[in-house]
Amino acid sequence: MAKIIPEKEIPSLASELTKTHTVYAPVIKGDETVFSEINDSAEIALNYSQTPLPPKMYFLPANEELFKVVDDELQKAGGIKPFIVFLNLKDLKAVNYLDKIMQKEPADTFYLQRRSVSTLVATTESAVGSHNGSDLTLEKRNNSTYLAHSFTEKGNKILKSSLFKEAPIPEKSAQEPLPNHFDELLLDSGLLAQAVEWSRENSPSTWEALGKICLSCGICTYVCPLCFCTSTEDKTSIDGSECTRCRKWDACTLPRFAQVAGGHNFRPTQKDRYYNWFYHKFVRAYKEFGQxxxxxxxxxxxxCPAGIDIEKILTRLVEDYKKAHTKKT
Ligand code: SF4
Ligand code: SF4
Incomplete structure (x- = not known):
């Protein structure tokens, strides 16, 4: 016997969970699906493909006060209420990867504290095998039923809800999503790393052209579920008795990101900054984490307001890299 839940009961599950947790889930607002805190009446958009802001904002807020010093006394930020995030498998994968990044020494204790009080509930149409990094995954089996897979104690607690019923595993008729071209490109992270690194010297026109189009607005970084750069600043009260350490999202595509004291900028042009964004994602990350x-x-x-499409850029870089290396052999 397995635990199943009818699709129409999932909003009720979310509102039941709001009694003990803050609950965030994708909901439809106007023409967009966005992450939002759930209240009693919200419908959850279980099969969303994209939201403008990713769920990283719940673990790494866009603006946050880390601690303050008042009259020479350290005051830590207040505790965080346990929270639950409903998310799809791509966003789940991104949170799992961010966990690895943030656990690396020096660990980001502020991020990890939020993760320790959070529960991840993934929804998917794909067949679920071993532990996928969620606490609970709801797998769509047919048009009306989800099968629950719990992987942790937090997931088991949710399964205690009377909205889940014991039943034989329902036949799977929900369609498995097919991998798209972008997913397939990412399967060979090693090749992407080689192609991007090779392009710096061997295809400078690519980066010059992109440098002319990119507006250095930073949006690609803010919306990316895996970009994590922040800047910190201390805000001091006018009488000097109180100082608050704050951090906020930053972006390596912004003009002053690599500017240092004295005004020198290590990446003064859009071309340098945009290449750096690619380098970090596809070369440095591969060398550090293997993906x-x-x-x-x-x-x-x-x-992207300039219409820059990284899937097309990566596809071209890989083609050019392969062509150049075929000629040589
Ligand atoms: S690539 Fe697009 S979104 Fe990113 S900084 Fe340039 S213009 Fe903005
Ligand atoms: S780089 Fe673009 S496509 Fe890749 S995870 Fe970030 S936002 Fe998504």
Missing amino acids: AQCVACGRCQKY
Whole structure:
């Protein structure tokens, strides 16, 4: 016997969970699906493909006060209420990757504290095998039923809800999503790393052209579920009795990101900055973690005001790299 839940009961599950947790889930607002805190009446958009802002904002807020010093006394930020995030498998994969990044020494204790009080509930149409990094995954089996897979104690607690029923595993008739071209490109992170690194010297026109189009607005970084750069600043009260350490999202594509005291900028041009964004995601991340820092969610290309499409850029770089290396052999 397995635990199943009818699709129409999932909003009720979410509102039941709001009694003990803050609950965030994708909901439809106007023409967009966005992450939002759930209240009693919200419908959850279980099969969303993209939201403008990714769920990283719940673990790494866009603006946050880390601690303050008042009259020479350290005051830590207040505790965080346990929270639950409903998310799809790509966003889940991104959170799992961010966990690895943030656990690396020096660990980001502020991020990890939020993760320790959070529960991840993934929804998917794909067959679920071993532990996928969620606490609970709801697998769509047919048009009306989800099968629950719990992987942790937090997941088991949710399964205690009377909305889940014991039943034989329902036949699977929900269609498995097919991998798209972008997903397939990411399967060979090593090749992407070689192609991007090779292009710096061997295809400078690519980066010059992109440097002319890129507006250095930083949107691609803010919407990316895996970009994590922040800047910190201390805000001091006028009488000097209180100082608050704050951090906020930053972006390596912004003009002053690599500027240092004295005014020198290590990446003064858009071309340098945009290449650096690629380098970090596809070369440095591969060298550090063995995989590209991208889950093919498509947010950066959808929301880029200049229409820059990283899937097309990567495809071209890989083709050029392969051509150049075929000629040599
Ligand atoms: S969103 Fe587009 S225009 Fe803005 S920094 Fe990123 S690539 Fe450049
Ligand atoms: S597609 Fe763009 S936004 Fe999505 S993970 Fe990859 S780089 Fe980030």
